[in-house]
Amino acid sequence: MSDGIGARVKRKEDKRFITGKGKYTDDIRVDNQAYAAFVRSPHAHAKVVSIDASGAEAMEGVLAVLNGAQLTGDGIGNIICGWAVTSKDGSPMNMGAWSALATEHVRYAGDAVAVVIAESQSLARLAAEAVEVEYEELPVLVSTLDALADGAVQIHENAPGNLIYDWEIGDAAAADAGLAAAAHVTEMEITNNRLSPNPMEPRSALAIHDEAEDHYTLYTTSQNPHVARLVLSAFYNVAPEHKLRVIAPDVGGGFGSKIYIYPEEITCLWASMKTGRSVKWTSDRSEAFLTDAHGRDHISTAKMGFDAEGRITGLKVDTIANFGAYMSLFSSAVPTYLYATLLSGQYNIANIHANVRAVYTNTVPVDAYRGAGRPEACYLVERMMETAARELGKDPAELRRINFIQEFPHETPVIMTYDAGDFDGNMDKAQAAADTAGFPARKAEAAARGKLRGIGYSAYIEACGIAPSAAVGSLGAGVGLWESAEVRVNPVGTVEILTGSHSHGQGHETTFAQIVAERFSIPIENVQVVHGDTDKVQFGMGTYGSRSGAVGMSAIVKAMDKVEAKVKKIAAHTLEASEEDIVIEGGEVKVAGTDKAMAWHEVGLAAYLAHNLPEGMEPGLKEGAFYDPVNFTFPAGVYIAEVEVDPETGVTEIVQFTAADDFGTIINPMIVEGQVHGGIAQGVGQAMLEGVHYDQDGQLLTGSYMDYTMPRADDLPSYTLEHNTTVCPNNPLGMKGCGEAGAIGTPPAIINAITDAIGTNDLAMPATPHAVWRALQAASVATAAE
Amino acid sequence: MAKIEMKVNGRAVSRDVPDATLLSEFLREELRLTGTHVGCDTSQCGACVVHIDGKAVKSCTALAAACSGSEVTTVEGLANGGLHPMQTAFNDNHGLQCGFCTPGMIMSGIDMVNRYKAAGRELTEEAIRHELEGNICRCTGYHNIVKSIQDAAAKM
Numbered sequence: 001m002s003d004g005i006g007a008r009v010k011r012k013e014d015k016r017f018i019t020g021k022g023k024y025t026d027d028i029r030v031d032n033q034a035y036a037a038f039v040r041s042p043h044a045h046a047k048v049v050s051i052d053a054s055g056a057e058a059m060e061g062v063l064a065v066l067n068g069a070q071l072t073g074d075g076i077g078n079i080i081c082g083w084a085v086t087s088k089d090g091s092p093m094n095m096g097a098w099s100a101l102a103t104e105h106v107r108y109a110g111d112a113v114a115v116v117i118a119e120s121q122s123l124a125r126l127a128a129e130a131v132e133v134e135y136e137e138l139p140v141l142v143s144t145l146d147a148l149a150d151g152a153v154q155i156h157e158n159a160p161g162n163l164i165y166d167w168e169i170g171d172a173a174a175a176d177a178g179l180a181a182a183a184h185v186t187e188m189e190i191t192n193n194r195l196s197p198n199p200m201e202p203r204s205a206l207a208i209h210d211e212a213e214d215h216y217t218l219y220t221t222s223q224n225p226h227v228a229r230l231v232l233s234a235f236y237n238v239a240p241e242h243k244l245r246v247i248a249p250d251v252g253g254g255f256g257s258k259i260y261i262y263p264e265e266i267t268c269l270w271a272s273m274k275t276g277r278s279v280k281w282t283s284d285r286s287e288a289f290l291t292d293a294h295g296r297d298h299i300s301t302a303k304m305g306f307d308a309e310g311r312i313t314g315l316k317v318d319t320i321a322n323f324g325a326y327m328s329l330f331s332s333a334v335p336t337y338l339y340a341t342l343l344s345g346q347y348n349i350a351n352i353h354a355n356v357r358a359v360y361t362n363t364v365p366v367d368a369y370r371g372a373g374r375p376e377a378c379y380l381v382e383r384m385m386e387t388a389a390r391e392l393g394k395d396p397a398e399l400r401r402i403n404f405i406q407e408f409p410h411e412t413p414v415i416m417t418y419d420a421g422d423f424d425g426n427m428d429k430a431q432a433a434a435d436t437a438g439f440p441a442r443k444a445e446a447a448a449r450g451k452l453r454g455i456g457y458s459a460y461i462e463a464c465g466i467a468p469s470a471a472v473g474s475l476g477a478g479v480g481l482w483e484s485a486e487v488r489v490n491p492v493g494t495v496e497i498l499t500g501s502h503s504h505g506q507g508h509e510t511t512f513a514q515i516v517a518e519r520f521s522i523p524i525e526n527v528q529v530v531h532g533d534t535d536k537v538q539f540g541m542g543t544y545g546s547r548s549g550a551v552g553m554s555a556i557v558k559a560m561d562k563v564e565a566k567v568k569k570i571a572a573h574t575l576e577a578s579e580e581d582i583v584i585e586g587g588e589v590k591v592a593g594t595d596k597a598m599a600w601h602e603v604g605l606a607a608y609l610a611h612n613l614p615e616g617m618e619p620g621l622k623e624g625a626f627y628d629p630v631n632f633t634f635p636a637g638v639y640i641a642e643v644e645v646d647p648e649t650g651v652t653e654i655v656q657f658t659a660a661d662d663f664g665t666i667i668n669p670m671i672v673e674g675q676v677h678g679g680i681a682q683g684v685g686q687a688m689l690e691g692v693h694y695d696q697d698g699q700l701l702t703g704s705y706m707d708y709t710m711p712r713a714d715d716l717p718s719y720t721l722e723h724n725t726t727v728c729p730n731n732p733l734g735m736k737g738c739g740e741a742g743a744i745g746t747p748p749a750i751i752n753a754i755t756d757a758i759g760t761n762d763l764a765m766p767a768t769p770h771a772v773w774r775a776l777q778a779a780s781v782a783t784a785a786e
Numbered sequence: 787m788a789k790i791e792m793k794v795n796g797r798a799v800s801r802d803v804p805d806a807t808l809l810s811e812f813l814r815e816e817l818r819l820t821g822t823h824v825g826c827d828t829s830q831c832g833a834c835v836v837h838i839d840g841k842a843v844k845s846c847t848a849l850a851a852a853c854s855g856s857e858v859t860t861v862e863g864l865a866n867g868g869l870h871p872m873q874t875a876f877n878d879n880h881g882l883q884c885g886f887c888t889p890g891m892i893m894s895g896i897d898m899v900n901r902y903k904a905a906g907r908e909l910t911e912e913a914i915r916h917e918l919e920g921n922i923c924r925c926t927g928y929h930n931i932v933k934s935i936q937d938a939a940a941k942m
Contacts, residue, residue, distance in 0.1 A: 010877055010878065011877065011880065011882075014876070014877040014885075015877070016885075017882055017888050018861075018869070018873040018877055018882065018885075018888060018892060019821070019861065019862065019869070019873065020819070020820070020821015020822070020861035020862040020889050021821065022885050023820075024820075024823070024886065026820075027814075027820035029818075122806070198924055199884070199886075199924055200823075200825045200831060200833060200886040200887045200922065200925075201823070201825065201884065201886040202824075202825065250884075250885065251884065252823075252884045252885065252886030253883070253884040253925055284827045285825065285826035285827050285828065286827055505883035505885070505925045506883070507883070673880075674880050674883060674925075674930060675883075677926055677927035677930065678926050678927045679927070680927055681926075681927030682924070682927075704826070704827070704828045705826050705828050705830035705831060706828050711927075711928075712918065712922060713914070713915040713916075713918035713919070713921075713928040713931070713932065714912075714915040714918070716915075716927060716928055716929075718911070718929055719927070719929055
């Protein structure tokens with residue numbers, strides 16, 4: 001089947017996007033629409049003394065100015081973190097109160113204290129500036145390291161010392177013993193820089209309240225509209241679930257930042273009830289930098305021990321994770337179950353211990369951003385490996401190879417069970433494609449041009465297909481992480497797939513249709529994928545953690561199994577044959593080895609006519625399924641970067657970038673390659689360009705595209721991609737997931753390449769020309785001093 | 787209020803709008819041509835690029851009043867019913883994912899091909915990457931956008 005699994009099918013959804021007919025939240029306008037603008041704290045930490053809205057309220061066209069006291073007075077609940085992480089002493093995490101509109105305290109610059117509803121967006125913004133808020137400023141805490149210092153300012157009363165939790169995983173005594181027995185110990189301090197996700201479509205919400213039905217509709221930029229509805233109902237008390245419809249229409253990228261339910265969506269829903277008007281809010285980019293959840297921001301120390309042959313004897317890691325001013329929806333899980341559980345990397349390490357402390361600071365909340373914890377783990381492990389290879393005088397690829405896990409399933413000491421992989425095979429493919437054998441000649445040629453050429457490896461592994469519900473439940477998750485699907489075969493044989501996954505760039509309308517076209521032997525044009533609307537799809541957990549293939553498509557397969565069983569029963573009955581002899585191929589449902597057949601659409605019609613169905617069979621042809629994965633999936637690969645550094649300026653060019661990935665079964669290679677390209681670009685961004693900075697007063701210094709360096713076309717090379725396939729044994733299609741790999745595997749490959757070029761391991765991200773130049777100078781001073 | 791008279795996608799339009807109305811706002815809110823997107827507030831991202839009298843302009847940076855009397859083409863007006871070769875190339879080469887930056891990419895792509903052709907210059911990969919300085923994409927890593935523009939350039 002030309003449109004089936006493995007085919008490079010062009011995307012079905014493209015036409016509306018290339019013709020400007022996409023429907024994003026801000027494109028939607030309804031009757032009686034008014035506009036919201038938020039009054040935000042200019043201070044990073046302050047008490048709210050008073051709010052005087054009289055000036056704003058007097059402006060013509062201003063409908064209301066609403067504040068936090070009114071919001072909490074109406075019973076709107078505080079914003080929650082949905083994953084309970086317990087400290088090693090058994091105490092629960094210290095979650096500080098977060099109201100959608102602050103009442104007595106503001107804790108980061110940008111914290112909303114009031115909202116103006118007005119007849120136009122520009123008027124709402126003008127009026128928001130006319131709201132006079134008196135603040136009593138408090139001392140500000142910005143630095144991750146300062147958060148735990150004695151005498152540090154307290155951000156939340158119930159989090160003494162700003163500590164949210166002090167958590168551990170693995171066996172500390174065993175890790176210590178492993179290090180003590182080592183012939184060599186590599187030790188590093190590693191910072192994972194804070195990033196702003198920056199999907200190109202800013203967040204937006206349009207809330208509609210139907211007073212007669214007391215029913216709400218929310219159009220919003222969400223990766224998981226059903227979770228949004230659940231949380232808005234169950235925790236924020238906006239409306240009961242059956243009175244709230246959440247629609248995430250076309251969504252312009254997410255990268256994690258659109259998983260969470262933010263103050264603005266809650267406020268718009270509530271304000272639509274208060275004002276009797278539909279309320280729209282659309283972020284501008286400045287507001288996005290100020291309020292969208294940031295990512296990463298870890299400071300770690302790590303020790304890795306090696307025996308005389310270079311085998312790892314132990315790994316010990318101590319990490320502090322900055323959560324910002326409040327605990328965002330999945331924040332607690334990121335530096336624990338999505339980070340520390342991946343610290344074994346691709347390596348056979350018997351002894352690992354990690355300690356993680358999460359802290360509050362007066363900065364915007366930090367949560368999952370593409371990769372979420374796994375980039376931090378990969379960066380740490382892979383920089384350690386490269387540094388260790390240099391210290392041990394070993395080839396970095398060989399040091400990795402002698403430590404690679406060879407047999408599967410493999411249980412790590414940090415509670416993951418890797419199910420399948422071929423790590424040497426990934427390395428072989430990457431090295432061949434990157435022509436690593438030819439590197440010395442290329443380095444010499446570059447040196448002749450005055451350039452420092454370096455090569456860097458990264459062997460990443462991630463846990464995707466998030467996640468087995470019972471397993472994550474036992475670890476504190478407040479939700480199950482299954483997925484649902486419904487397969488509707490219409491009387492004319494066309495098929496609708498209703499999925500709880502949400503596409504915001506991933507191309508589900510094409511790939512999901514491909515597996516249906518193949519299974520039922522029908523043209524892909526006859527398959528429609530429906531998603532993103534809680535009134536259409538019964539439930540779903542949404543898209544993040546590279547789960548739409550491994551979990552979302554598995555649910556579709558499960559529903560198709562049920563449809564196929566019924567189709568075969570109908571055909572067997574009609575064709576007077578045995579069910580076991582019925583096959584679906586060539587657009588027909590037929591008796592194998594005979595010319596007895598029904599066209600696919602004839603079976604659909606028979607199901608709905610119900611004139612001649614097997615005894616006792618219900619009419620219709622529609623089946624649903626919930627699929628709960630039995631394990632995470634483990635995409636893995638090897639990335640190799642080659643860079644050239646200009647020693648005079650520190651300007652670094654990526655001259656070659658090779659990625660060899662094992663994603664298991666690939667449905668559409670074109671789309672998978674696109675996911676890898678984008679992930680690599682974000683990884684290059686983290687490694688060389690991006691970094692969120694606050695000044696000591698908690699003012700965001702990187703609040704626009706003038707200040708925060710987004711990767712542009714001329715910052716990036718073209719990429720060489722290779723695939724190596726080991727099938728995932730735990731889901732029906734054998735898929736592992738591909739959405740985050742690039743962002744996980746890339747940063748260490750780049751930094752390892754640059755540090756190779758400049759001859760020092762002491763370089764932090766982002767490796768801007770200035771940072772590279774300084775590292776070079778420091779290294780040459782150190783060399784001269786020796 | 788300012789009186790705006792312009793030709794948009796071949797059709798004459800006339801509106802009275804507040805003086806401060808940006809062209810992007812005029813297109814999106816007055817004419818409901820929502821294919822032109824706004825992704826930033828500092829004229830960096832290029833999601834709002836349209837053609838004014840045949841030249842690529844960031845519509846978030848132009849006052850509608852300043853463009854009165856012009857001919858404006860948006861992504862919706864590139865082809866009557868069919869597809870412009872640049873649009874086809876983006877589909878053929880998987881040059882888009884979430885689609886938000888895409889209208890601006892397509893409008894900038896057409897503009898650069900036209901300029902290079904007019905000047906008799908070759909639009910190399912390096913040139914395309916340089917020309918895309920004013921268009922930011924977060925999804926594709928640009929790899930397939932560059933391929934799309936190269937492909938379209940050969941067909942335009």
